[in-house]
Amino acid sequence: MVVVMRQKATEDEIQGVVRMAQNAGLQVHISRGEERTIVGLIGDVRRLDPDTVAFLPGVERVVRILQPFKLASREFMQTRSAVSVGGVLFGGETNEVPVIAGPCAVESEESMMRIARLVANAGATVLRGGAFKPRTSPYSFQGLGEPGLRILAKAREQTGLPVVTEVVSPQDVELVGAYADALQIGSRNMHNYVLLHEVGRQPKPVVLKRGMMSSIDEWLMAAEYVLSAGNNNVILCERGIRTFETSTRNTLDLSAVAVVKKLSHLPVIVDPSHATGRADMVVPMAMAAVACGADGLMVEVHDDPASALSDGPQSLTPDAFASMMRSLKPVAEAVGRRIALPSVCEASPGRGAAGKP
Numbered sequence: 001m002v003v004v005m006r007q008k009a010t011e012d013e014i015q016g017v018v019r020m021a022q023n024a025g026l027q028v029h030i031s032r033g034e035e036r037t038i039v040g041l042i043g044d045v046r047r048l049d050p051d052t053v054a055f056l057p058g059v060e061r062v063v064r065i066l067q068p069f070k071l072a073s074r075e076f077m078q079t080r081s082a083v084s085v086g087g088v089l090f091g092g093e094t095n096e097v098p099v100i101a102g103p104c105a106v107e108s109e110e111s112m113m114r115i116a117r118l119v120a121n122a123g124a125t126v127l128r129g130g131a132f133k134p135r136t137s138p139y140s141f142q143g144l145g146e147p148g149l150r151i152l153a154k155a156r157e158q159t160g161l162p163v164v165t166e167v168v169s170p171q172d173v174e175l176v177g178a179y180a181d182a183l184q185i186g187s188r189n190m191h192n193y194v195l196l197h198e199v200g201r202q203p204k205p206v207v208l209k210r211g212m213m214s215s216i217d218e219w220l221m222a223a224e225y226v227l228s229a230g231n232n233n234v235i236l237c238e239r240g241i242r243t244f245e246t247s248t249r250n251t252l253d254l255s256a257v258a259v260v261k262k263l264s265h266l267p268v269i270v271d272p273s274h275a276t277g278r279a280d281m282v283v284p285m286a287m288a289a290v291a292c293g294a295d296g297l298m299v300e301v302h303d304d305p306a307s308a309l310s311d312g313p314q315s316l317t318p319d320a321f322a323s324m325m326r327s328l329k330p331v332a333e334a335v336g337r338r339i340a341l342p343s344v345c346e347a348s349p350g351r352g353a354a355g356k357p
Helices: 011-023 050-054 109-122 146-159 170-179 193-200 216-228 255-263 272-276 279-291 318-334
Strands: 002-005 027-032 037-042 059-063 082-085 088-091 099-102 126-128 163-166 182-185 206-209 234-238 268-270 297-300
Touching (some): 011 037, 011 050, 027 216, 050 059, 082 234, 099 109, 109 126, 109 146, 126 146, 146 163, 146 170, 163 170, 170 182, 170 193, 182 193, 193 216, 206 216, 216 255, 234 255, 255 268, 268 279, 268 297, 272 279, 272 297, 279 318
Parallel strands (some): 126 163, 163 182, 182 206, 206 234
Antiparallel strands (some): 027 037
8 A cells, every 4th residue: 555645744744644554563665755755555454444544634645556566566656766876877757878887707806997997988887797606507607706896896996987796695785785886686586585685674776687587576576575675776677588599598578678667666777698698689689678768788898708707608898889889879869868978987086886995
């Protein structure tokens, strides 16, 4: 159930709704917008008479949410949520499309700095790189851990690009959050509810990738875990699903972008790199994602894909990435959008959220 307060509702009137809900044993989630405050009531709402709530001072209307996901639903919030990653906005009412780029894994300080400068100069607005890597094989490169996080923080200082990196264990959430501007939950961990709850308890934005065999409802229910723990800053990421098709690593479900925008207020971005697993397929799928309304892109870039320790076949070279950024511009303009530009240049000081030195 959602209680929409009047435009000039006072704090006492809002707390009156909160007290009634808590007395009925319900959880309360308050969302304060520019014009109105919305109070979400979670639990067995049959304990509360909607007509009684509607007559409380300051209440404009009461809306029942029929979807299993409550806080993620469009009924809960009619306007589109905007999530800031180190000052870069995803979603909301903006027509800008930010691009996250970088290597799959942080391999060394030298290579990370080199790639970070190249993607920044090409127009990326957020830097990606994995310090912790959950791999299918236990013998594959698992990431550098905290030394990798320190390298990412240094790359942010050198380029000014905010950093998003994956967290794979509940025990590492605080550590990763100390360095990163946003925490990524990978496809394999979309159903790791302990991890989802833990990232929901910290303030940094969360990029939630869709599970490789998950429905859209399951994906949104995973987001609900993060939201219900108190973190409103969730970005959904479509990265392809497993189907019978073997031409690509996964099957990119671009229809999910439109479906999610109909069902939810959360921003949704697209990762064409993991979706296709093929560098030659990344650019056309990125263009299609922009055309269909994705709120951003996440693209893997490596300056020597053949020797990359992780996902080299799907990584664009820096030159190919720069070419892609140029190709995206007319596509975005054709649908009334534009590719977001970085506010930094080569060798500029960092502007992202502070991390550990």
